[in-house]
Amino acid sequence: MAESPGAEKREESPILWVARPMATAARQFARSLWRPSTIVYPYERLEDPKFREKLEVKSGKPFGVGDIWDNYRGVHALNIETCISCNLCAFSCPDICIEMVTVAGGDPKHPKKCPEIDYGKCSFCGFCSDACPEGCLTMTTRYEITTPKRQEMVFSPERMYEIFRSKLPMNPIRLARPENEDQILLDPPLCIGCNACARDCPTQCITMLDIPKPEAKPGEKLPRRIWKEPVVNDSDCVRCGTCISVCPKECLFWGTRK
Amino acid sequence: MSEMWINMGPQHPMTHGLWNLRVKIDGEVIVDVDPELGYLHRGIEKISEDRHYNEVVTLMDRTCYVAGLAWEHLYIIASEKALHIEPPERAEYLRVMCEEFQRLGSHIMWFSAFVVDIGLLTPLLYGMRDRDLVLDLFQSYTGARMTYEYMRVGGVRNDLPPGFTDRARTVLDWLMARFDEYDKLTLGSDIFHKRCDNLGILKANDCIAHGVTGPMLRSAGVKRDLRKDRPYAAYDRVEFDVAGADSADVTGRYLVRMEEMRQSVRILRQVLDWLDRNPGPVMARELPRWLGAPYAPVGREGYLLKRNYPKGVGFSSIEEPHGEAQAYIVNEGGEHPYRVKLKSPVFSNISAARQYLVGYRVADIPPIMGSVDVCIGESDR
Numbered sequence: 001m002a003e004s005p006g007a008e009k010r011e012e013s014p015i016l017w018v019a020r021p022m023a024t025a026a027r028q029f030a031r032s033l034w035r036p037s038t039i040v041y042p043y044e045r046l047e048d049p050k051f052r053e054k055l056e057v058k059s060g061k062p063f064g065v066g067d068i069w070d071n072y073r074g075v076h077a078l079n080i081e082t083c084i085s086c087n088l089c090a091f092s093c094p095d096i097c098i099e100m101v102t103v104a105g106g107d108p109k110h111p112k113k114c115p116e117i118d119y120g121k122c123s124f125c126g127f128c129s130d131a132c133p134e135g136c137l138t139m140t141t142r143y144e145i146t147t148p149k150r151q152e153m154v155f156s157p158e159r160m161y162e163i164f165r166s167k168l169p170m171n172p173i174r175l176a177r178p179e180n181e182d183q184i185l186l187d188p189p190l191c192i193g194c195n196a197c198a199r200d201c202p203t204q205c206i207t208m209l210d211i212p213k214p215e216a217k218p219g220e221k222l223p224r225r226i227w228k229e230p231v232v233n234d235s236d237c238v239r240c241g242t243c244i245s246v247c248p249k250e251c252l253f254w255g256t257r258k
Numbered sequence: 259m260s261e262m263w264i265n266m267g268p269q270h271p272m273t274h275g276l277w278n279l280r281v282k283i284d285g286e287v288i289v290d291v292d293p294e295l296g297y298l299h300r301g302i303e304k305i306s307e308d309r310h311y312n313e314v315v316t317l318m319d320r321t322c323y324v325a326g327l328a329w330e331h332l333y334i335i336a337s338e339k340a341l342h343i344e345p346p347e348r349a350e351y352l353r354v355m356c357e358e359f360q361r362l363g364s365h366i367m368w369f370s371a372f373v374v375d376i377g378l379l380t381p382l383l384y385g386m387r388d389r390d391l392v393l394d395l396f397q398s399y400t401g402a403r404m405t406y407e408y409m410r411v412g413g414v415r416n417d418l419p420p421g422f423t424d425r426a427r428t429v430l431d432w433l434m435a436r437f438d439e440y441d442k443l444t445l446g447s448d449i450f451h452k453r454c455d456n457l458g459i460l461k462a463n464d465c466i467a468h469g470v471t472g473p474m475l476r477s478a479g480v481k482r483d484l485r486k487d488r489p490y491a492a493y494d495r496v497e498f499d500v501a502g503a504d505s506a507d508v509t510g511r512y513l514v515r516m517e518e519m520r521q522s523v524r525i526l527r528q529v530l531d532w533l534d535r536n537p538g539p540v541m542a543r544e545l546p547r548w549l550g551a552p553y554a555p556v557g558r559e560g561y562l563l564k565r566n567y568p569k570g571v572g573f574s575s576i577e578e579p580h581g582e583a584q585a586y587i588v589n590e591g592g593e594h595p596y597r598v599k600l601k602s603p604v605f606s607n608i609s610a611a612r613q614y615l616v617g618y619r620v621a622d623i624p625p626i627m628g629s630v631d632v633c634i635g636e637s638d639r
Contacts, residue, residue, distance in 0.1 A: 024442040068398035094313040178545040
């Protein structure tokens with residue numbers, strides 16, 4: 001068997017066995033005497049900008065707290081005013097902890113719905129804020145959500161709007177959309193021109209265009225429908241699929257235009 | 259003298275996780291051992307079959323709580339093969355950076371736990387302090403300290419924040435100085451050698467027969483490292499040496515891991531230089547269509563089936579901090595993987611416990627099992 005390094009000093013005095021590591025520890029102790037690595041948590045907070053400046057000067061660490069909190073994924077902030085009720089955050093949530101609830105501000109026929117997040121289930125993965133096309137759902141540096149009541153873990157849109165207005169640093173990361181993204185396609189023979197897709201589209205990117213009413217041949221019965229068809233403006237479309245889910249005839253689907 | 263079975267675990271300071279080591283002892287001497295795994299089974303493989311390809315990444319972080327990014331990397335390589343996607347080069351370098359930082363974090367965490375097993379409490383605090391710097395770096399670009407969710411199929415989530423590489427180099431310099439300090443605290447004392455030399459010997463042929471990989475195999479004199487032998491991501495474009503030792507004992511595993519950390523720093527310096535010189539996209543431009551946008555509304559998933567997906571099978575194996583991890587993913591055309599199979603190196607390493615424990619004393623179990631670097635989260639999944 002090969003001897004391990006350090007085996008050659010096997011015959012030294014046992015006092016050195018203890019003294020040599022203790023000298024290293026004493027050196028470290030002297031170095032950290034006036035600048036401890038410990039953070040007195042409830043009184044000192046890493047995400048606090050004032051504390052950052054203080055720590056970076058004092059700390060013996062090579063890299064204090066700096067701007068590492070800018071990307072932090074904590075409690076969400078929601079800007080209700082720019083939310084377009086597209087449901088994308090709820091669709092992309094792996095934990096299914098987002099529910100779309102009605103908030104004030106919509107008309108009775110087309111209520112405005114904003115995400116309500118159950119932090120008892122949330123894993124803070126950030127998929128919802130990545131998916132948000134308007135940038136209204138972001139994640140902040142707030143991480144303290146402990147509460148004695150389970151109901152208080154559910155954050156309503158209004159509560160997240162308050163967090164938004166408190167101007168915490170927010171995660172600025174947005175994902176780029178791939179070039180070959182799917183579009184909303186129409187299966188024309190099934191469409192009845194009911195306007196449901198255009199009515200519920202959160203970005204108003206669907207227009208109902210008139211189509212010519214064909215002449216009925218003798219013996220043939222024309223379908224009962226409104227002679228209009230939806231046209232989707234692909235540059236405005238956020239690919240939320242609301243039109244697909246509200247279509248009563250299931251004539252809209254995902255695909256690529258050739 | 260009569261023999262008896264004792265249970266070390268599921269709750270025992272030696273276990274570093276939730277598992278049970280049944281030991282048959284004759285006085286102080288170990289006659290037989292029987293490791294019992296499965297207390298931490300969460301069904302991650304089964305849950306993955308019900309999740310979108312990108313959402314499985316959230317589960318991969320939870321397989322191993324000290325090496326989350328390495329497991330994300332493993333899963334992402336396999337799923338990209340199954341989905342026929344090529345990541346951009348910068349994303350590959352970023353993944354190598356993630357994995358090497360994760361190796362640093364994992365090995366420092368192992369060091370902290372291992373020195374406690376042999377009775378040294380001071381280096382524990384040193385290790386935990388220095389691991390925090392690695393976690394700070396992770397937090398600055400992924401946004402979380404433990405559950406990163408950073409990699410995506412086709413690339414990574416975001417590019418590095420400005421000034422990251424300089425900060426990372428400062429941390430690397432600091433860590434390199436600390437590794438020497440660690441060695442002084444442990445190897446500097448003969449007590450460490452008297453405790454760990456010729457302990458828990460597992461020879462090379464026994465390692466290979468039992469599928470033991472990682473630092474345990476390399477400490478037995480076999481220079482097997484997938485980063486060198488079967489390069490993945492950008493590992494064929496960086497220079498490093500494979501750490502190795504010949505003693506096959508606890509000291510050898512310690513030396514291999516310390517040398518691996520130094521080699522990780524060497525890799526990271528090259529990768530950070532490359533990242534400084536080569537800006538570019540971090541996400542593939544052409545993704546399979548359903549990976550870009552969130553997919554169909556709840557309850558209307560049937561619409562997705564109208565599309566024709568390319569089918570495929572992906573296999574990947576990477577050198578995870580604990581050893582060789584493997585993933586096998588079957589893409590049957592849906593937006594969820596049909597099957598995700600993960601192979602953990604820790605499972606094999608623990609299962610060979612009878613080979614390296616029998617014949618030693620009961621008091622030797624904590625150092626020996628500590629040198630294995632047990633992570634039950636990934637072995638039970």
